[in-house]
Amino acid sequence: MKTLSNAVQTAKHLVFSKFPNCEAAFLAGSVVRGEATATSDLDIVVFDLSVSVSYRESFFYAGWPVEWYVHNLKSYQSYYESDCKRARPSLPKMISEGLVLQNNGVADTLKVEAKALLRSGPEKWGEETIRVKRYFLTDVLEDFIGATGGEELFCASALAEKLHEFVLRTNGQWIGASKWIVRALRNYDSDLATEFITVFDHYYKTREKEAVIKLVDQVLAPFGGRLFEGFSLGK
Structure with a gap:
């Protein structure tokens, strides 16, 4: 059954199996917001220092469709810049609202940064x-x-x-x-x-x-x- 507890358990298991020593990981999306539908997936953002290039991947895991966003602690900044330029802050929103799955000391800092960016709003139109x-x-x-x-x-x-x-x-x-x-x-x-x-x-x-x-x-x-x-x- 696709409940929040099941989603969190599945996401934690997936993160541990792929990135057991990651700096931080978050579960975001409709499941976390209580808006899940029959087609909802697990949106998982992972930060790991071993990753040299950010990537996004889609796959099925334990009966769940998964959208997997993997970054290191520098590469995500270019995504923030792109999101702000188009005024659609997808990645900051996922981190700000996400449930912490793994935390080696940086999850709170990442959340504070994302929330501050969202509060500031996009660049003003002239x-x-x-x-x-x-x-x-x-x-x-x-x-x-x-x-x-x-x-x-x-x-x-x-x-x-x-x-x-x-x-x-x-x-x-x-x-x-x-x-x-x-x-x-x-x-x-x-x-x-x-x-x-x-x-x-x-x-x-x-x-x-x-x-x-x-x-x-x-x-x-x-x-x-x-x-x-x-x-x-x-x-």
């Missing part, structure tokens, strides 16, 4: 970045408005992703991808997340676009609304 993002959000919105048939479905998907990015980044928040879009919105504003879900769910059920268009215009309004006339890049 006025020019907001202007460019506003233009491309407008562009996708106009495509969505004009599209018909199957094309509009994919325009709606692109619009949802760009809209959530614009909302969160203009408010100094981390963003998400796939299911993490909703989670990132909820972490910022649960009411907004509910509205976001309701509006797009209504569109997908009815193909009525008005509520989606209204939501995008509401988000853009404080920044001057839709942008087309006068926009240029590289001029």
Whole structure:
């Protein structure tokens, strides 16, 4: 049975069998958050000084699908930098929320560092970045408005992703991808997340676009609304 206790026991056994002397190891993901589903895996982050190059590996172990992230005590920093640049802090989040499986004295320090990074938020967007993002959000919105048939479905998907990015980044928040879009919105504003879900769910059920268009215009309004006339890049 895939319970938390079973997950922890399995993860500990796996870590001990592969990296018995590792500096630290963490179990993260939906199992730890109490959000496990039938397809949930074990997300395990390992820090071991014997590892020269970081790697990620997927495999099955004791009936569990496992996502295995292995680092040394320096290599993970480049992943932090990459995560911060894209504003999706996957690795810091796993470490900050993870259950400690193994600790040779560095687990607490790694957690403190990860939590501090998450609290600091992503790099703030400047006025020019907001202007460019506003233009491309407008562009996708106009495509969505004009599209018909199957094309509009994919325009709606692109619009949802760009809209959530614009909302969160203009408010100094981390963003998400796939299911993490909703989670990132909820972490910022649960009411907004509910509205976001309701509006797009209504569109997908009815193909009525008005509520989606209204939501995008509401988000853009404080920044001057839709942008087309006068926009240029590289001029």
